[in-house]
Amino acid sequence: MCYHPNMDFHSSRRRFSACLLFCLCLMISISRAYGTQKMYIVYLGEKKHDDAALVTASHHDMLSTILGSKEEALASITYSYKHGFSGFAAMLTDDQAQDLADLPEVISVTPNQNHELMTTRSWDFLGMNLDQQPPNLDHQPPNKLLQRSKYGEDIIIGIFDTGIWPESRSFSDHGYGPIPSRWKGVCQLGQAWEGTNCSRKIIGARYYPAGLDKADQEANYMSPRDINGHGTHTASTAAGAVVEGVSLHGLGVGVARGGAPRARIAVYKVAWQTTKRVELSSIAVLAALDDAIHDGVDVLCLPIVLNDDSFGALHAVQKGITLVYGAGNSGPRPQVISNTAPWVITVAATKIDRSFPTAITMGNNQTLVGQSLYYLLKNESSSEFKPLVHGGSCSGEALNDTIINGKVVLCIFENFGPTQDILPEVITNVKSGGAFGAIFALYTIDVLSSTDDCLGMACVIVDIDIGFQTATYIGSQRLPIVKIEPARNITGKQVPAPKVAFFSSRGPSVKYPTVLKPDIAAPGVNILAAIGDGYGFDSGNSMSTPHVAGIVALLKAVHPHWSHAALKSAIVTTASTKDEYGNPMLAEALPRKVADPFDYGGGSINPNAAVDPGLVYDIDPRDYNKFFACNMQKYKICNITTTLPGYHLNLPSIAIPELRRSIKVQRAVTNVGNVDAVYQSDIQSPIGVKIKVDPPTLVFNATQKVHSFKVSITPLWKVQGDYTFGSLTWHNEHHSVRIPIAVRITIQDFYADVA
Numbered sequence: 001m002c003y004h005p006n007m008d009f010h011s012s013r014r015r016f017s018a019c020l021l022f023c024l025c026l027m028i029s030i031s032r033a034y035g036t037q038k039m040y041i042v043y044l045g046e047k048k049h050d051d052a053a054l055v056t057a058s059h060h061d062m063l064s065t066i067l068g069s070k071e072e073a074l075a076s077i078t079y080s081y082k083h084g085f086s087g088f089a090a091m092l093t094d095d096q097a098q099d100l101a102d103l104p105e106v107i108s109v110t111p112n113q114n115h116e117l118m119t120t121r122s123w124d125f126l127g128m129n130l131d132q133q134p135p136n137l138d139h140q141p142p143n144k145l146l147q148r149s150k151y152g153e154d155i156i157i158g159i160f161d162t163g164i165w166p167e168s169r170s171f172s173d174h175g176y177g178p179i180p181s182r183w184k185g186v187c188q189l190g191q192a193w194e195g196t197n198c199s200r201k202i203i204g205a206r207y208y209p210a211g212l213d214k215a216d217q218e219a220n221y222m223s224p225r226d227i228n229g230h231g232t233h234t235a236s237t238a239a240g241a242v243v244e245g246v247s248l249h250g251l252g253v254g255v256a257r258g259g260a261p262r263a264r265i266a267v268y269k270v271a272w273q274t275t276k277r278v279e280l281s282s283i284a285v286l287a288a289l290d291d292a293i294h295d296g297v298d299v300l301c302l303p304i305v306l307n308d309d310s311f312g313a314l315h316a317v318q319k320g321i322t323l324v325y326g327a328g329n330s331g332p333r334p335q336v337i338s339n340t341a342p343w344v345i346t347v348a349a350t351k352i353d354r355s356f357p358t359a360i361t362m363g364n365n366q367t368l369v370g371q372s373l374y375y376l377l378k379n380e381s382s383s384e385f386k387p388l389v390h391g392g393s394c395s396g397e398a399l400n401d402t403i404i405n406g407k408v409v410l411c412i413f414e415n416f417g418p419t420q421d422i423l424p425e426v427i428t429n430v431k432s433g434g435a436f437g438a439i440f441a442l443y444t445i446d447v448l449s450s451t452d453d454c455l456g457m458a459c460v461i462v463d464i465d466i467g468f469q470t471a472t473y474i475g476s477q478r479l480p481i482v483k484i485e486p487a488r489n490i491t492g493k494q495v496p497a498p499k500v501a502f503f504s505s506r507g508p509s510v511k512y513p514t515v516l517k518p519d520i521a522a523p524g525v526n527i528l529a530a531i532g533d534g535y536g537f538d539s540g541n542s543m544s545t546p547h548v549a550g551i552v553a554l555l556k557a558v559h560p561h562w563s564h565a566a567l568k569s570a571i572v573t574t575a576s577t578k579d580e581y582g583n584p585m586l587a588e589a590l591p592r593k594v595a596d597p598f599d600y601g602g603g604s605i606n607p608n609a610a611v612d613p614g615l616v617y618d619i620d621p622r623d624y625n626k627f628f629a630c631n632m633q634k635y636k637i638c639n640i641t642t643t644l645p646g647y648h649l650n651l652p653s654i655a656i657p658e659l660r661r662s663i664k665v666q667r668a669v670t671n672v673g674n675v676d677a678v679y680q681s682d683i684q685s686p687i688g689v690k691i692k693v694d695p696p697t698l699v700f701n702a703t704q705k706v707h708s709f710k711v712s713i714t715p716l717w718k719v720q721g722d723y724t725f726g727s728l729t730w731h732n733e734h735h736s737v738r739i740p741i742a743v744r745i746t747i748q749d750f751y752a753d754v755a
């Protein structure tokens with residue numbers, strides 16, 4: 001009980017102690033009501049009203065009972081989630097959050113988190129105007145899936161990113177029909193964004209700035225407009241219209257177009273440029289997911305790292321949306337993969353069959369080859385020899401005593417690590433010294449776009465051994481010199497591809513170890529796409545994610561009634577595990593190795609096979625709760641005793657993280673090919689494991705469209721083992737339906753895990 005200040009005080013002493021007590025009480029109640037408030041996400045599950053206004057009103061009521069008044073509730077609530085699911089984001093003290101969590105209708109209360117976009121490149125805006133011809137659809141390269149899907153016309157792809165640059169030619173709506181009538185989204189106006197910025201191509205745009213401070217607001221357009229370039233790049237990769245003759249100074253020449261060039265784009269700007277990086281928060285992503293469900297999006301492209309919004313993504317899936325996330329750029333370490341919920345598609349990144357060889361010639365006429373995006377300026381007719389110096393690691397310290405003005409600097413990174421993170425700093429060091437160019441010697445990784453910051457400097461990436469040869473030359477000369485030729489571009493079979501990119505995050509999933517992740521790999525290295533009014537290269541899982549989103553849009557156009565699980569299955573089971581020469585695909589790592597399912601899931605995406613997969617592993621989206629309620633912070637609906645092991649979910653893969661004795665795993669396949677079909681099983685057992693399938697043959701006809709089968713998995717020895725890999729393929733003369741298998745034999749619990 002607190003004293004009231006109007007109490008009658010007889011002695012000064014009593015007055016003093018009463019006052020002290022009163023102040024204490026006041027402080028306690030202040031800290032309860034106002035003390036360190038944090039943003040919390042309160043999740044209530046399915047919404048209880050169809051009317052969104054009623055759902056929001058119920059949120060205000062609930063919050064009012066906890067905070068004491070309607071006014072405080074309105075001041076505290078930031079987002080009300082009311083379309084696809086029920087919940088809200090609000091500023092709360094820890095005690096208030098606890099009080100809410102204790103309410104029976106509340107499923108979870110979790111603190112908001114900030115996340116990063118997935119990219120390996122720094123965020124300098126790289127815009128350049130190219131004078132090119134208007135788009136021309138007739139010159140489309142022939143492609144079965146593209147044509148069958150009518151280039152994705154009338155499929156709506158939602159992009160969760162930094163917004164969009166609507167003036168880019170990649171977003172011209174020339175020749176588009178009316179906006180699909182089912183579309184219920186809006187064109188939210190804002191700074192440098194008018195109603196006319198939406199079109200028949202960009203059919204909707206929203207932005208979610210909650211939590212940005214004043215400085216961050218000033219660094220951004222407070223509208224769907226993209227100041228950064230990232231969202232424009234990903235949107236044009238997923239759904240950019242056809243733009244011919246796009247290149248960067250003659251490099252990577254070709255037709256720029258998205259995977260689904262006729263698909264419609266819905267922009268959800270959830271990521272914001274801050275002084276240091278690009279940030280996004282869980283509360284904004286949930287608000288955008290809620291809106292996307294309302295608006296009628298078909299496919300969502302989310303090149304972002306998220307760990308705590310699984311319920312939002314699950315609701316979107318249950319409402320018929322297919323979600324495509326990136327695996328992350330924390331590779332090649334294992335167990336770092338993000339976004340591994342079984343209901344989303346998680347994409348790894350590969351290198352494509354294009355490279356940009358660049359000749360560097362020393363004063364002794366020795367010529368070595370690296371890679372660069374270097375080109376001659378208009379007033380330069382040929383390359384010239386320049387003085388060459390050794391800059392060591394090219395840290396500020398290492399360059400301190402070296403005069404590099406007008407010279408080419410050799411930088412050697414002997415420590416193997418995430419070089420893409422070091423490069424921007426080193427480039428700044430070299431640039432501020434006035435260098436003409438730089439040769440960066442790294443262990444084999446190819447992240448050319450990390451040299452974007454070189455703008456105006458000749459930056460070449462070479463393998464570490466070429467770096468050592470160059471150093472030897474420098475050591476042997478009094479006045480070492482070097483000439484850097486402009487980059488050439490070669491494509492096709494000379495470049496072994498695809499190959500899993502160094503930075504691509506690897507499995508297994510820590511949060512969902514019974515779900516094999518990633519699902520699929522797609523191109524994500526040196527991708528040329530729209531940035532501002534021009535085009536530029538970029539690398540990262542942000543680039544591979546929209547490739548898959550575009551392909552899913554095409555598949556959805558051909559198969560409008562397929563579930564998200566059927567679409568994912570089609571992509572995974574038809575993927576390729578070989579390179580263009582039929583050799584096993586490799587993964588960049590240290591050391592380089594043959595890729596396994598934790599690098600690429602089913603393999604490298606094969607869109608034209610995915611449109612006709614033969615069989616699919618389908619899942620009723622309600623099943624996810626049976627298996628994974630306990631992973632989703634839904635503690636109130638989680639019952640450990642009735643939760644089934646995740647590996648029984650009908651996924652197009654099998655992952656057994658702890659195999660102690662023989663187990664049987666259930667799967668079912670649905671025939672989506674010819675009605676009468678016979679499939680035989682083909683098993684590649686992982687080392688140390690015996691796998692059997694029962695029945696080994698599946699016969700489909702007009703009445704028997706779905707077949708269940710059992711996969712028994714038996715350890716052959718008792719060890720505390722590592723993961724080993726295999727596959728199960730159902731095949732007939734037309735189809736090969738392959739799923740990857742990862743198994744680890746254990747005899748005791750793992751404490752510190754090593755993949």
Ligand SMILES: *[C@@H]1O[C@H](CO)[C@@H](O)[C@H](O)[C@H]1NC(C)=O
Pocket residue numbers: 166167191192193194196197
């Ligand atoms: C978008 O709106 C701005 C005004 O805010 C206008 O200057 C610009 O031309 C518009 N762009 C397109 C593609 O309509």
Ligand SMILES: *[C@@H]1O[C@H](CO)[C@@H](O)[C@H](O)[C@H]1NC(C)=O
Pocket residue numbers: 363364365
């Ligand atoms: C390098 O080649 C040029 C032209 O072929 C020749 O003139 C020059 O002498 C050579 N230099 C050395 C060091 O071999």
Ligand SMILES: *[C@@H]1O[C@H](CO)[C@@H](O)[C@H](O)[C@H]1NC(C)=O
Pocket residue numbers: 377379380
């Ligand atoms: C070429 O032009 C750039 C600026 O565009 C200038 O910095 C450079 O000095 C010029 N080079 C020559 C050889 O004139």
Ligand SMILES: *[C@@H]1O[C@H](CO)[C@@H](O)[C@H](O)[C@H]1NC(C)=O
Pocket residue numbers: 396397400
């Ligand atoms: C470079 O050298 C100067 C003078 O020796 C020193 O004051 C400075 O801290 C050094 N800078 C770095 C980055 O090491």
Ligand SMILES: *[C@@H]1O[C@H](CO)[C@@H](O)[C@H](O)[C@H]1NC(C)=O
Pocket residue numbers: 249250251252253487488489
């Ligand atoms: C790159 O390749 C294209 C097509 O093969 C070619 O037209 C272009 O000249 C090449 N650019 C350079 C700089 O080699």
Ligand SMILES: *[C@@H]1O[C@H](CO)[C@@H](O)[C@H](O)[C@H]1NC(C)=O
Pocket residue numbers: 639640641642
């Ligand atoms: C979990 O399920 C079991 C079996 O149905 C039941 O006995 C138990 O009460 C449930 N526990 C909770 C917390 O609901």
Ligand SMILES: *[C@@H]1O[C@H](CO)[C@@H](O)[C@H](O)[C@H]1NC(C)=O
Pocket residue numbers: 699700701702703704
């Ligand atoms: C399909 O196969 C099942 C069992 O294999 C059989 O019972 C059924 O009669 C067949 N239906 C047709 C239409 O052939």
